[in-house]
Amino acid sequence: MLKHFFIVCSGVDKKIIEGCSNGEQNKYAGIGATVFFTAVMAFIASSYALYTVFDNLYAAMFFGFVWGLLIFNLDRFIVSTIRKRDSFSNEFIQATPRIALAIIIAIVISKPLEIKIFEKEINTVLLKEKNAMALNNKKEVANYFKSDLEKNKAKIESLKSEMAKKEKEVNTLYTTYITEAEGTAGTKKLGKGPVFKEKIAKHDLAKSELDTLRKTNLAKIAEAEKLSKKLEADLDKKVTETQPIIDGFDGLMARINALNKLPWLPSFFIMLLFLAIETSPIIAKLLSPKGEYDFKLEDLETALKATINQDKYQRELLVKTSAQMHDKVYEDIASDKELFNLQRSKAKELLELQANNFVEKQKRTF
Template sequence: MLQNFFILCSGADSEILKTCSKGEQNKYAGIGATVFFTAVMAFIASSYALYTVFDSVYAAAFFGFIWGLLIFNLDRFIVSTIKKRNSFSKELLQATPRILLAIIIAVVISKPLEMKIFEKEINQVLLEQKNELTLANKEQLALQYTPKIEQLNLDIANLKSEIAVKEAETNALYDVYINEAEGTAGTGLLGKGPVYKEKREKHDASLAELQQLKTTNAEKIVGLEKQITELNTEYAKIVQNTQPIIDGFDGLMARINALGELPWFPSFFIFLLFLAIETSPIIAKLLAPKGEYDVKLEEQESILSSWVAQKVAQRQLIVSTDGELNQKIYEDLKGEEELYRYKKQKAEELLRLQADKFHEVQVKNL
């Protein structure tokens, strides 16, 4: 039963194979088994590839099964249409398009399995790429906020500098009126005279301005610091919202690109392995000598082509003979006087009817 199934997979004519030797049947059962297991590998590979796209086991298994059936049908068609002939060059020319198709199928099958085999290495490459994308994303977003925050910090520094300047000025006035009271500067008189009072009033006025400036600038600084906090919060929120996009950067195309960054040697030999599996039925048919099945199949095809050619020749002969007979019959009828008179009578009747009808139409028009 299993042998019959694999013979079915090979695309060979089971009725002809039943009349062949066991060795011939085993050969085509082996070819069919290769076709079947290639389709199984295609199902597994495509299911994994589609799982990275849909993130659903059921959807990936369903479409993977459809893809496996497609590959099975293509391989079966490729193998079944290669006919053994007496010329190897003709057989190779016949198989060339099928070999090219087999190469394409091998690439499609091998890539998803390569991604699964090198999954850990690909994840490492993707992690590095995600980290780079995260840093680049933060830098790009920071370009929108850093100038504003720097300007606000500069404004805060200017306000603090303004307070410091005013404070230094007030302290200088304080030293002036103290020195005046001590007699170490100014008039040089010890005590609190009119000059002292004047300098003290100037200092007190400056101190009041300093207090007012501190209050005013403190309110401004609080407002500016609030704006900086809001900008930092907005920046952190945007970074947080965009991070899931970077975290989801592990789709099929991203994994294929990550696979391309790995050393090519192991990946290339995995591709060669699947290429060998995919082309093995075709190569086997090309290299195998012309067997019993091929001889019987060619005989059956020649019988069919001979029968078709015979039928076509018979139809052409029938048409030719029928034409010649008709020609002879009509030539014989030319000499029949009775037939001539009968046709003349009918022609006269037809002409009279046409003349009468034409006359009626003309009268009606008048």
């Protein structure tokens, strides 16, 4: 049962192969088994690749099954269309486009399996890339809010500097009127004279201005600090919102790019393995000598070709003979006097009718 199934997979003619020896049947069963298992590997590879895209097992398996059937049909077609010739060069020329197609199929099949085999290494590469992307994203978001944060910070520093300057002025005026009262500076007269009263008035005025300025600036600083906290919260929110996009950077294309960043030699050997599997049925047919099945198939094809050529020649001969017979018949008819006179009288009547009609038309124009 299994042998019969693999023979069907090889694409040979069932009626011809059933009349061949057991060894010939085993050869084509082996070719069919290669075709079948290549399709199975294509199903597994495409299912995994599509699972990384859809994140749905059933959808991935369905489309993977369709892809496996497509590869199976292509391989079966490639193997079944190769015919053994009397010259190896003719066979190789015939097989060249099929080998090229087999190479393309092998590369397509091997790539998803390479991704699965080197999954841990690829995850490491993707982790590094995600970390780098997260840092760059944070820098870009920070640069976006940087100007507003710096303006707000400069505003706060300006308000604090203004208060500090006014405090310094008040402290200076305080020192001035105290030293005036002590007689250590100014007029250097001990006591609270007119100059002292003038200086303390200036201090009290500056102190009042400082209190007003402090009240106003502290309110502005509180508002600016509130705005800074809001900007920082918006920055953190923006980073948090964009992080899932970075975390989701592990699709099929990302994994293929990550695979290309790994050492190429292991991946290359895996691809060569699938290339060998995919091209092995074609190479086996090219290298194997003509077998019993090939001779029987050639016999049927040549017999059919001879029959078709014979039928074509007979049809051409039939057409040629029929044309000659018709030519002879009409030649005999042309020499018949009775038919000639009848044709002559009918032509004369037709010419008379045409002449009469012409005259009638001329009369109607006047």
